[in-house]
Amino acid sequence: MTKTVLITGCSTGLGNTAARKFAAEGWNVVATMRKPDERLAAENPERIFVTALDVTDPTSIEGAIAAGIARFGRIDAVVNNAGISIVSIFEATPMNVIRGIFETNVFGAMNVIRAITPHFREQGGGTVVNITSNMGFASNPLLAVYVATKHAVEGLSEALMYELESQNISVKIVEPGAMRTTNFSSNTLSATQGIPIPESYKPYFDHMMQSMMSYPFDNADENQVAAQIYAAACDKSDRLRFLAGPDVEQTAKLRWTESEEKYITAMRDLMGHTAWVNNQEK
Template identity: 75%
Template sequence: MIKTVLITGCSTGLGNTTARKFAHEGWNVVATMRKPDHSLTAEYPERIFVTELDVTNVTSISSAIEAGIERFGQIDAVVNNAGVSILSVLETTPMNAIRGVFETNVFGTINVIQAITPYFRGQDGGTIVNITSNLGFTSNPLLTIYTATKHAIEGLSESLAYELESQNISVKLVEPGAMRTTSFASNTMSASQDASFPQSYKPYFDHMMQSMMNYPFDNADENQVADQIYTAVSDESDQLRFLAGPDAEETARLRWTTSEETYMTTIRELMGQTAWRNRQGN
C-alpha cells in the first residue's frame, strides 16, 4: 500500500521541496500551509493534496488531518516543518513577538503532535519527524528566541521518543544547518521589525551580521535536507537525530566530542565573537 505523509509549512522553501521529494519517491503527500497554493500539485497531481493548516489553530489541524485521510485513506507520518524566526536583541524584544515565535515553533508543533497521536495509536503506529536546526544543540547571538524554541523541541522530541514508543509511534529529529532560503529570510526580517535595537548594540550587531555573511561553512542544501527528512521518516532504528549540512555536522562534532571550553572557544571563533572581543580589547 502507498504510504502517506502530512507535512506542515509547504508553501515555500524546505516544506515545498520535501513535499516534492516524497511524491517523487512514490508517497502520497498531504501538503499543508496557512494559505493553500495548489500550484504545488502541478508536478504530481495524483500524489500531492494541498490543504489549509495553521499550526496555531487546533481546529485547522484536525480539519487538515481529516481531509488528508479522506483523500488518501490513511496517514503514516507527520513532518513538523512550519517555523518562524526573529533576529533581535533579547533586551528589547517585545514579549508579544517572543510569544508569537513560541506559538508557531513550539506550541504549534505540540498542537500537531497532540492531534495526530490518537490517530496513530488507533492504527497501531506512525512516525513523527520534527524539524529543528543545529541551533537546537548549539546557539547564536541575535537569534536568542529562535534558538530557545529549537532547544525546546529537541528536549520535547527526545522525551517523546521514549513516551510514544509505548504506543508504537516513532519520533525523529532532523537538524539542518543554515539554509538562507528567500522565504525564511523574509519571514525572519518581517518578524524582526517588531524588535528595536538599542544604539549601544549597533557596533556589535553590525560586526556580527558581517561575520554571519563570512560564515566559513557552506549552507545546507534544501534538497539534501529533504533527503534527510525522507531518511528519518523511513528509518526503523533507534536513531533520533539526523544532521543535515556541513555546519550542522561540524557544530555537532564540537558539541559532543570536545570539552566545554574547547567548544565555546571554537564557536566564538567561528561566528566572529572572538574577533569582536579582540576588537574591544577584552
C-alpha cells in the same frame, strides 16, 4: 501499501521541497499551509493534496488531518516543518513577538503531535519528524528566541521518543544547517525590521550580523535536507537525530566531541564573537 505523509509549512522553501521529494519517492503527500496554493498539487495531482493548516489553530489541524485521511485513507508520518525566526537583541524584543514565535515553533509542533497521536495509535503506529536546526543543540547571539524554541523542540522530541514508543509511534529530529536557497533567511530579516536595536548594542549587532553573513562553512542544500527528512520518516532504527548540512555537521562535532571549554572557544571564534572582544580590548 502506499504511505502518506502530512507536512506543515509547504507553501515555499523546505516544506515545498520535501513535499516534492516524498511524492517522487511514491508517497502520498498532504501538503499543508496557512493559505492553500494549488500550484504544488498541480505538479503531481495523483500524489499531492494541498489543504489549509495553521499550526496555532487546533481546529485547523484536526481539519487538515481529517481531509488527508479522507483523501488517502491514512497518514503514516507527520513532518513538523512550519517555523519562523527573528534576528534581534533579546532585551529589546517585545514579549508578544517572543510568544508568537513560541506559538508557531513549539506549541504549533505540540498541537500537531497531540492531534495526530490518536490516529497513529488507532492504526497501529506512525512516525513524527520534527525539524529543528543546528541551533537546536548549539546557540548564536541575536537568535536567542529562535534558539530557545529549537532547544525546546529538541527536548520535547527526545522525551517523546521514549513516551510514544509505548504507542508504537516513532519520533525523529532533522537538524538542518543554514539554507541560503530558501526564503527563510529573508523572511527572518523582514520580521526583524520592526524591532529596535538599543544604541548600546548597535556596534555589536552590526559586527555580528556581518559575521553571520560571512559564516565560513558551506550551507545546507534544501534538497539534501529534504532527503534527510525522507530518510528519517522511513527509518526503523532507534536513531533520533539526522544532521543535514556541512555547517551543522561541524557544529555537532564541536558540541559532542570537545570539552565545554573548547566548544565555547571554538564557537566564539566561528561566530566572530572573539574578533569583537579583541577589537574592544585594543
